[in-house]
Amino acid sequence: MPITDPEKKRIAQQARLVMKICFSCGARNDINATRCRKCRNPFMRLKNRNLGIKK
Ligand SMILES: [Zn+2]
Numbered sequence: 001m002p003i004t005d006p007e008k009k010r011i012a013q014q015a016r017l018v019m020k021i022c023f024s025c026g027a028r029n030d031i032n033a034t035r036c037r038k039c040r041n042p043f044m045r046l047k048n049r050n051l052g053i054k055k
Contacts, residue, residue: 020044 003009020029022036023043029035035042 017047017049019047021047 003012018031020031020033021027021044022029022039022041023045024041025036025039027036027038028047029037029044031046033044036044
């Protein structure tokens with residue numbers, strides 16, 4: 001089912017692409033997370049991709 005509302009689509013893409021990646025184990029974490037949910041490592045990098053990349 002395609003999403004027709006452009007605003008909702010933008011929010012959905014944001015939620016999918018903006019996250020944090022743990023340096024230690026590579027797990028994906030919430031953007032608001034301060035520690036990795038898997039190994040409790042506080043060192044995480046941002047995974048920020050530009051929106052609008054679509055094939
Ligand atoms: Zn981790």
